[in-house]
Amino acid sequence: MKVGFIGCGNLGSSLIKGILNAGALQAEEIVASDVSDEKLKELGKFGIETTTDNKKLVEHCDVIFIAVKPDIVESVLEETKEFSEGKLFVSVAAGVSTKFIEARTGARVIRVMPNICGLVGRMASCFSLGTRALREDGKLVEKLLAGMGTTFKVDEKLMNAVTGLSGSGPAYFYFIVQALQEAGVELGLSSEVALKLAAQTAKGAGEVILREGKTLEELIEMVCTPKGTTVEGLKVLEERKVADALRDAVKAAARRAKELSR
Numbered sequence: 001m002k003v004g005f006i007g008c009g010n011l012g013s014s015l016i017k018g019i020l021n022a023g024a025l026q027a028e029e030i031v032a033s034d035v036s037d038e039k040l041k042e043l044g045k046f047g048i049e050t051t052t053d054n055k056k057l058v059e060h061c062d063v064i065f066i067a068v069k070p071d072i073v074e075s076v077l078e079e080t081k082e083f084s085e086g087k088l089f090v091s092v093a094a095g096v097s098t099k100f101i102e103a104r105t106g107a108r109v110i111r112v113m114p115n116i117c118g119l120v121g122r123m124a125s126c127f128s129l130g131t132r133a134l135r136e137d138g139k140l141v142e143k144l145l146a147g148m149g150t151t152f153k154v155d156e157k158l159m160n161a162v163t164g165l166s167g168s169g170p171a172y173f174y175f176i177v178q179a180l181q182e183a184g185v186e187l188g189l190s191s192e193v194a195l196k197l198a199a200q201t202a203k204g205a206g207e208v209i210l211r212e213g214k215t216l217e218e219l220i221e222m223v224c225t226p227k228g229t230t231v232e233g234l235k236v237l238e239e240r241k242v243a244d245a246l247r248d249a250v251k252a253a254a255r256r257a258k259e260l261s262r
């Protein structure tokens with residue numbers, strides 16, 4: 001099986017690296033295409049075939065990930081249409097529906113909302129099957145995504161919610177870690193130590209949620225000694241309505257995904 005990637009920017013390259021790291025595909029099974037020679041040169045170091053010819057890629061691959069910006073998708077579909085029949089297109093483009101792609105190609109289509117954490121095998125993603133996609137197409141994509149983290153099959157109408165939560169989500173955590181780092185520095189820690197403490201705490205807290213099987217209330221309680229330090233910190237978060245802000249952030253991103261939808 002040959003798997004192609006059209007668009008090797010932030011997301012496309014993280015998918016390729018994530019899939020290789022997970023051992024879900026061998027380098028010789030992957031072909032990458034981009035307009036940028038520099039990005040291709042970087043990926044070529046992993047031993048994968050590279051090209052700037054999207055048509056050739058679609059002609060020679062069985063499964064094609066489309067990882068260009070949403071506004072470029074239509075031109076890529078147009079360009080490669082003659083070779084799309086019988087192929088499986090897996091689009092990661094935010095807001096681009098399976099229907100949009102099906103109407104412009106002869107391909108079977110699966111839509112995925114990944115995030116960039118696939119780079120380190122910790123991706124959270126969801127996927128939806130288009131009307132022509134086969135059960136085994138779903139199984140194949142699920143296997144590739146699951147190798148890079150956690151994936152769920154969802155109804156396509158929920159993709160905007162997924163985009164707002166986990167697609168955009170890494171940026172929310174980077175933003176929070178940045179604030180924690182700044183606080184650490186203001187309290188006298190070096191920038192490097194403060195960053196590592198904050199990032200490791202985010203990582204560890206996430207792993208505990210996923211592994212311990214406790215509710216979030218139980219976990220919060222585990223950290224909060226009565227009259228101790230954490231309750232003082234949480235009091236500030238509550239007073240400043242940080243939970244409301246985070247809920248609104250996810251909804252704003254989901255709303256934007258809906259606005260951009262085609």
Ligand SMILES: NC(=O)c1ccc[n+]([C@@H]2O[C@H](COP(=O)([O-])OP(=O)(O)OC[C@H]3O[C@@H](n4cnc5c(N)ncnc54)[C@H](OP(=O)(O)O)[C@@H]3O)[C@@H](O)[C@H]2O)c1
Pocket residue numbers: 006007008009010011012033034035036039054067068069070072076092093094113114115116167168
């Ligand atoms: N970034 C994320 O965290 C994230 C998360 C979920 C979903 N997504 C989705 O992933 C897709 C890619 O996002 P991104 O952040 O990776 O964007 P990006 O970094 O801009 O990557 C897109 C790549 O495609 C290249 N490209 C442009 N036109 C092309 C063409 N005709 N043929 C082949 N390659 C072409 C771009 O080159 P130039 O830069 O030279 O134009 C760039 O290298 C988007 O649709 C986005 O909605 C991204």
